[in-house]
Amino acid sequence: MKRVFGGIDIGSLTTKVVLIDEKMSILSGQIIYTGYDGIHAAHEALERALSEARLKQEEIQGIVATGYGRHLLDFAHKAVTEITCHALGALYYYPNLRTLLDIGGQDSKAIGVDPGSRRVTNFRMNDKCAAGTGRFLEVMAERLRLDMERMIQLALDAKEALEISSLCTVFAETEVVSMVAQGKPIGEILRGLHMAVINRVYPMLRDVGIKPDVVMTGGVAKNKAIVRLLEERLKLKVFVPPDPQLTGALGAALIAMNTSD
């Protein structure tokens, strides 16, 4: 019989599940909205992942929960923080990982990793302020009535970035609205907004130490403008794993595999 391991990442916005086998091949991955009931979301996502891989829950040998709802699940064998899980999930794709940036919907983290021992050596986490998280860009997109894809493309196409000086999401919103009213080019404003996110996470990265390989995970890693501007700022290649939102759940599944032996 195949040995299967699961990782469940209950985030404040989305819940993710990854199933792997003993050869560390990914069998399935699912993302759903967490909603108000994290436990329900975890069950739902797990069921979907199981049916995608044509498996039954009894076939899972070990489950590790992560994310802010990690302590909610009674059927998980262990709860591990998303910081450790993201590091392990990113190491799966990039064994020389040293600096990891994870930007999710509600928080952002800079994580220093020692690839030799596969350990987290240092980390910084921002959970107090929406600037520097995915939420910041979403708020701005809503305000400007643009969809995310269009916003990213306009930011990429612009040659210059206008400086958004406010660090606070609410004040930045006002600043952007007045820039639009002054007729400033929208592309430059948007590039400036992306730069604002990077400026916010840069000190955290510098604090943990910026060393290649640099990897970015979390939902915001799918934003090509952010990745490109970050590369320019760091003067380093920034790697993004496939399905960067699933990295935490993947790391959790890997821990489930390693601890079940």
Place this chain on the structure above:
Amino acid sequence: MFGQVRYWALKELFIPLLRTYEAKRRGSRPRKGSLPLSSNRVLKGLIMSHYYLGRYAKGVLPVAWVTSGAPVELLRPFGFYTIYPENHSALCAAQKMGGGLCLVAEERGYSKDLCSYAKIDLGVFFSGRTPVGRLPKPDLLFASNNICGTVLYWYRVLSKEYSIPLIVFDTPFNYGPLRQEDLDYMLDQIEEIIEKLQRISKREFRMERLIKTMRLSKATCELWQEILNTMKQIPAPATIFDIFSHMLPIVSLRGLRSAHSYYQVLYWELLQRVRDKVSPLSEERIRLLWDNIAIWYKMRDLSELMMRHKANLVGATYTNAWAETIVHMDPTRPFESLAKAYSLVILNNNLYHRLELIRKLATEFKVNGVIMHSARSCKPYSLGQYDIKRILQERYNLPCLILEGDIADERYYSDEGNKTRIEAFLESLI
């Protein structure tokens, strides 16, 4: 006259009864999985009687409100009843009254950014709310800026509101070793302070009384040091949260016999645990050092979180502050001793001193890492932590975690975020 009889009757008859009763009573709900010290009950009686007796001290004894770093030994020969607002604020915070009392001060126009010990104290002043019933109104305020500049402004407000004198002991900051001119400056101040105290208390200064107080104070600090030393044992006989909650006597009753007697009880109990290798944890896998003041409203949660991960905080720069300057205490040279012991405290010293202190404690207590509480309230204690952390990690390979929060105002604490930070830190240490 009636007040005096009542005070002495309470002190000599009622308080001993109260303390015996408290010592025998069963304690409150213990922390999950924790092993409460039986001394806790004795301590509770001591704290209760200290504040209870305080209510009736006004008019019988001169009452002084004192900052935690002021050389209180100078007040003892004059018989002042001393109250420590910082300690009282911590007590309010432990009862989760901190945020509410801060709000009272904020509504009166005091800045949100003020130290929450000060805000709570002002909140108590304006609202009269306190978990101890009533605080005796002060006749004198005694402050030293060896811990921070905040206390000066805070005590100036109290001095104005109560229309009472404020005595300040000014300790020049130590950018390097203590300088002779600074020492002379402090010695001059001590002479002036004594003159003022004679006038306010209407009592003569007697040197032999000060020497006696100094002896007792030194002995108490030495006992405190021994108590902290028991925590060097592997496994440690208690947690730092236990030690934090036993700080009231060393802070507020320093130089009094009751503090010394209490620590004999506590020390004895810890010694027994060391002898029997008793630990509050089922297994002590990780040993940690704490930097900065305690998070008074989170003691139980943090303690339980640590226990779940088989981690124990075994030492702290904070608890060490009352043992750090014992070497400078020579009871036969009281003035010089006071000047040195009180100006060479951690917060009146440079960052290099702090770095070296953490390294020394980390080695002595055999810890795997350091948790640095970055306290919004306490700028002098929190400033420089990021640099210290970087140096400790890069140069000395000592893992550190910075935990943002506040000493007494629970509104500044992010529960989920800090839980994740602590757990991730512990995961990286195993």
